[in-house]
Amino acid sequence: MKTLVIVAHPHLTNSTTEAFLKAAAANENNVIWHELKAPFDLSQEQELLKTATRIVFQFPMYWYSAPAILKQWLDEVLDSRITSNQILKGRQLGIVTTLAHSASAFQPGASQQYTIAEILRPYEALAHSLGMKFLPPFPIYQFAQQDDVERQLLFIRYQQYLTVNNFLHFSNRTQWFVERLNDKINKEHDPLQQAKLEQLLVLLTEQQEELDDLHASIGWLRAKEDE
Template sequence: MKTLVIVSHPNLEQSRINRTWMQELKKHKEITIHTLYQEYPDGKINVAHEQSLLESHDRIILQFPFYWYSTPSLLKQWQDEVLSYGWAYGEGGDKLHGKELGLAISTFGPEDSYQSTGYNHFTMETLTTPLQQTSNLIGTKFLPLFVLNGVMYVSEQELAENAKAYVDYVFQPSKKEA
């Protein structure tokens, strides 16, 4: 299964978590890593190139820090421009049908803050509902979330273990393969 990981972090060089995740993924040449902020520092997205990348992979993972209960701005712009009507959804928009979509998210807040009784009042599953619905609309199978909470308190050993778990997540067999 060809896997594309789209890394969307506006300050990747300063991100201990997302940078470590990406470095661990780079050990596996069968994973294509695509860094949006590096590719498009001017914010001008090459839609045809992005669509071609998506078409040539079976599994797409969006990797990002959770900003204001959503994705970083360039990833949202990417969604708006790349997942276009007639290509990703709507009449003739079937180019992603049958592919898989997963999310790898890092959060500042601890895990217990993402509960109905926690500080944020909602679970990560609830807060990512718009991305789940995007997956439904574009015809992809939505994978379980991969989340690392409380990133400020993660030790180097915990991060190393988590990065290996992330690779396992990226390579997890789909239900149709298992």
């Protein structure tokens, strides 16, 4: 799977959040990091779209919308050659957006009143129009206030959002960890550190096996109920 991250930020060089996310994506061989700069080379932009299985719009939320450069890119790049030929049909569209408010602010009755899903509904409509699958958005709340542990978790979750085929399934995310741990074990030269990683791998594998057994049991019980 190839992922194209389309970054729309008017002050990119000054953004610590984007620098963090770029570092997270840097070692992913199947991720293309693409920063929007006008004027656009339409042929180049459209060729990039054709290479990607998953397309991610990434931007800071400004007044409940994306920066103007993303709207300009959509207006110019998604012309008849893309839309009428259904070039993007069957692809995935994801949204990564950074916000200055807390997660609790985006709900009925709170300061922002509306959920992230409601605010980003126009992109869901765009995906529907293009025949794309709209992925659950990936909001990043108050990055500047996050501590080291929160940022480490964000680093991993962001990589998974870009690279895991079905990141909503726990088993797929577990398999992602297993593959990363195996790779790290193979590259580790310190025997003590290697042993610790192997213990973690065993624990992770055992937990996945228990989860698989639980899912199988639930499936059996539901089948018996339907008889």
